[in-house]
Structure formats: structure tokens, C-alpha cells
Amino acid sequence: MAKKEEKIEYVKNGKRLDGRKVDESRSLKIEAGILNRADGSAYLEWGQNKVIAAVYGPREALPKHIQNPYKALVNYQYRMATFSVPDRKNPRPARREIEISKVCGEALEKVIFVEKFPNTTIDIFVEILDSNAGTRVAGLTAASIALADAGIPMRDLVAAIGVGKAGGEIILDLNKEEEDAPDAVDIPLAIMPRTEEIVLLQMDGLLTKEEWKKALKLGLKGCRQVYEIQRATLRKQYEAAEKEAKVGEKGEREKGEKVK
């Protein structure tokens, strides 16, 4: 890598390296119900990021000693496919993936009515197929749709986005190039959109309190946009299922069975 100290301008005349504005996220597309074995699933494309999320459960938690008599366990597994990064990734779960799985599972536990399903586990599997920064928030956004698709009772969706800093500017939804800036700050953020409570928050890089306030404001705005796309996805999915049910008896084959 040619790393001769040539100054890159990360924002020039209000435009970023890929032409976006500072408060503009990459294009986001979500589709629900794409895997027929899973209880719920979603496919998401966010810029170059491509993610599949699947939900199984609530089902009996095994071995028995891991069961919680008060609530369901939320087992979130974030994995990157070996080919999803420039250099092949070792298929063994890395420490990074284990940490991300932990914090994302905790974020979703807040929105799921876990107390309704004692002794069970809700397994959420997130596979990253292609990546360009921001995969944990992409995974969480997809997983939230997969949970809704599985008919699991939730208080709200979880909407997530990355926000941060590159070249001294606070920007939304950093791509890899921006995340590699010498002064880069990366803040994965996830909220329950109805109350704007924060359920996932991480940060690395040097940030002042003023910059943080600005970044949070931008991040919340981004989350609201993500939420709108999530809602549109579910509405589309639900309307399609309803139409199908009206046309014939076919409609009961998928959606009808899932809602217990």
C-alpha cells in the first residue's frame, strides 16, 4: 500500500470521496423472508455490504443447564464469510466476531419480549457475504427484520447505523476508505426508534465531547432513515402475503403457519 503522507481531503466542497454528502448514507435495500427453512429471515444490501440474517426459535434451549426459567436466551452469532474481506478470513470465529455477537445480542434483548418465552433460546445467525465497513450495524438492521419476519413479539425494531469522523469532518455511514483515515473515529450506533433509547453504542478513535454531540445527532437522524426503510420492507412483505392469501389458499403456506 502506497502510504506516502499525501493529504487526502475526505470532504471537498461538501462532497465525500464517493460523492456522498456528509449526512448521506449509502443506499440500503432490505428484503424479508428469503430463506424458507428459517422461522424468519432477511437479506440486506447496504452499499457494498451484503448480509443474510436468519432467526430460529423460540425453541428449547439446550443443553438444559443454559436455560433461564425467567426469559428466553438471545443467541446472536455474527460471522464473516471467508471471502467477504480482501484477504481470506480464517473461518474460525475471531475475537472481533465474538465481541460483536455479544453486544448485538444484548441490543436485541432489549426489544424482544424475552420474558414471554422462558427456558427457550432465540437463535439469530448473521452472515456477512461482502463487506465495506459498517457490517455490524448492517447485520443488526437485518436481524431486526428477520425477528419481525419470524413473528417474534417485539417492543420495537432496532435501527442501526455507523457514524464517525474522517479528515476532521463528522460524517454518516463511513465506508472502508473513510474508516482508514488517520484521524478516523468509528461509532456504531443502534436505537429503538420509537423512544430513541440507545441499545448499542461503541466508539474508537479520538473524539471531543462537542464532536460526540454532533455525531450522535447525525447518527440518530441516520437511524430514523434506516427505520423508515425497515418499516417499508415489512409493510411490503405483509401486503404481499395478504394479497396471496386472498387469491387462494396458498397464503397459509408460509406466513400463516409462522404466527402462532
Added chain:
Amino acid sequence: MDNVTWDLKADKAVKLIKEGKRVDDRALDQYRAIEIKKNISENAEGSALVKLGGTEVVVGVKMVLGEPYPDMPNEGTISVGAELLPLASPVFEFGPPRPESIELARVVDRAVRESKALDFKDLCIEEGEKVWIVFIDLYALNDDGNLFDACSIATLSSLLETRIPKLEDGEIIKDEYSGKLKLSRKPLLCTFSKIAGKIVVDPVLIEEKAHDARFSLATTEDNYMCAFQKGGSGSLTESEIDQCIDTAFKCAKQIRKQL
């Protein structure tokens, strides 16, 4: 599995916090007493034992020769590992690292790395060939809550004492040192628990059991924040985070005086 007594104690902690009090009579924004013992291991390049109230950890630093990453040919690196020793708690077991210990190590790592306290270029010996890898290993000896901050204090104390081994023809000479590791900042983690809608700093174990959410942030003496980590199944509001930020700067300033 925890027994009924623990649940009852946790209930008590919640009840107290609702009244603005804590199980050990501390203020909500007050740390437990901190005791730091430096250089507890002669073989380590740097080490420290830290007591944070009843919590006890040791951290040791070893400098090891290694190859640089291909994309960073002129930079060394750090590597942080955490061992939740079975002697520290009845719920810790030997075996492959659990998510809890991985998270602990990675958050302590981020606080040091992202503060840019260490210039990784200083750790380069021969570009593209040989660099120093600073191994920082965290050992929990007694878990009475807030291992994050205890490990962070012990890590910074160790790094401030770390000696760089002397090299001759590219080999380490035993027991001889060429100087001390250079640190340009002093990053420290401060960890909070959110219990019954209130924020408390430096939670004891029983408060950790009772909390809805945990929030750690690392601050530096020159008014930067360099790492955040939210944990637990609860949520945080913007004003709660602001409260954590202000308390963290204040507390870290006090702790730095003791290093």
C-alpha cells in the same frame, strides 16, 4: 447459576440506589479505594497489581520480537489478552476464552490503541522485517465487580513502567534494557452501571448483577474520549451518556494522580 441469596442482595442494591445510596455507602459517582503496586514480576517488562475495593487484578507486559503486518511495514503493535482465572470467582472456568473475557480484553485494548498513547512507529526495529509486539496480559485474581476499570488502571500502570529489552544483532539480551516505553497520553476507562434508571460509577459485583446496562468510556488527560462500549440488555439515553462522560473525565483525573 446464581442462588437465591444473590437475587435478594441484588434486590437490596436496587432498593438502595433508588434512594440514592449504595451497598457500600459510596456516592453514586465515587470510586472504591484504589491501590496500585508496580513491578510485581521481575521477568515482566512491566507489571502492576491493582486493587479496586475488593476487586484485584494483575497485568503483565512482555515485549516480543515479531514481524509487522504487511500493510503496516513500519509499525509494531499491541496485543491484549484477558484471563478470568478460576481462582477469581466460582463462576470462572478454565477453557477457551468466553465472550466476557474477549470483550474485556478488546475494550482495554481499544482504550490504549485508540488513544494513540503509543506511537506504533516507535516499535519498529527494521522496516518490513522486525517490530516489537507489546503483549499485555490481564489476569483477574478476585472479581468483586468492575474488572474493566481495574484492568485499565493496571494496564496503564504497567505500560508506564515498561522497559524495552536491549537488542544485539537483532536478538534480545536478557536482563538488559535500552530504555522505557514512551507514552504520550494516559488513557483510562471509567465504567458505569445503569440501575433503576440511575447511573453509578465503578459498580461492585452485586450492582453488576442488578444492572440493566453497562457503559464504559475511556478518556485522556487532554480532554479526548477514545473508546466507548455499551453492554448489557438495557438501553441508555443521550443525557445518561452525557452524565457518564462528565463523571468519567472527573474520576479519571483523580485516578491519574495515583499512578
